[in-house]
Amino acid sequence: MSLDWLKTTIDWPYELLYAEAHVLPDKNTNPLERILLEILQVFKEDLPTPEEAARQLGIMEPAFIAKTLQQMIEKGLLEKEANDPLDFAHCRITAGQSENSPNTGALEKHGVRFCVDAITLEHIPFLPFEPKEKPVQPLIPPSQLPAQRQHLGLDKARQWTFDQDEPFLTESGHIADMVLLPERGRYVWQNMPVALTIEGPGHLSCQLESGTPLQQEWIDQQDLKPLFFSQLRIPALDQNPFPLHAEVSPFKTWKSHVKQLIAPGRLTRQMIEGIRSAQDTLCIHGFWLGIESVRTAVLQTPCHKRVVFGGPSVLNQIPGISQEQLAKVALQQGHPLLEKALLLADRQWGIALERLSLTTSAGKQTEIIVPSFLKADIVLSFMNELTLY
Secondary structure (H helix, E strand, O other), X not given: OEEEEEEEEEEEEEEXXXXXXXXXXXXXXXXXXXXXXXXXXXXXXXXXXXXXXXXXXXXOOXXXXXXXHHHHHHOOOEXXXXXXXXXXXXXXXXXXXXXXXXXXXXXXXEEXXXXXXXXXXXXXXXXXXXXXXXXXXXXOOHHHOOOOOXXXXXXXXXXXXXXXXXOOOOOOXXXXXXXXXXXXXXXXXXXXXXXXXXXXXXXXXXXXXXXXHXXXXXXXXXXXHHHOHHHHOOHHHHOOOOOOOOOEOOHHHHHHHEEEEOOHHHHHHHHHHHHHHOOOEEEEEHHHHHOHHHHHHHHHOOOOEXXXXXXXXXXXXXXXXXXXXXXXXXXXXXXOOOOOEEEEEOXXXXXXXXXXXXXXXXXOEEEEEEEEEEXXXXXXXXXXXXXXX
């Protein structure tokens, strides 16, 4: 059985890439012409001679390569200076439409945008979200994002374009090149809902509510405490830190006491509501009275009996409260309730703050302070222990 603890959001980073796809309309070319166009695109930095190309293609006569290049020039697929030799090195693919043959364009140019997960590096074909330019709860600090891409492999670009079902793709078209436009690229963020749960035996897990399998796999390998530090922070403890010497509670015992977990950011509000609703008896650990808003609520509650308990050092540090305002119960060293930051009311309602040692999905041990509502029978048992004094 798992205990739902915290629902929050994180901002996940993505890289937006903008590129220009150079498409060869196959309807205007035969198979050999498409191969020669591919050679001009793929080997543009180290173009072969017609003889080398013929040998690699299994063509007996290199002159056939030169003849085909000439035909492609006449069709407007290629351009070259009139006095230059007829070879790959002096030919270039015509961009757009040929002036002499307006219906036989060699290359069509189309803008395309790609989205890549900055963490898992997976391609996201269709954006399922409205991108945010600035994060509020970033998964990683923006300063730690990798440098933006300057190049994109042609095979990868072709696959991504196919996965996105771009409208310029047709059965008779072929992507000859993809020119990345790095000056237009940028990082954006997706606000992603997440849920933290505590499961037996002592397992802390995080579930992405709209993530991909690779994103969930990445989260499962992380130490969740630093990743969600701000969300797990209990604001009330900024005023009065939880005693560092408090021992880790045995998980099995702790879980048998818990009725429901409390989100860290809601703890103070839940305590004050419980204090104000107490009618008969209120018992509170002296630790909590170091928080001004809680101390004020305790002194103002109209309940019949108000008791503060703890060790002598804790009770002596409570500011501005007399024995008439609040009955004090000093616990002996070693008493089981001494280090339990409890708030108990009317023998049926209670809150506890305890330190747990939990294991993440990655097998990492982490200590976390967890607030929770207690079961009614546990509240009654604790209050009975306190009334013996």
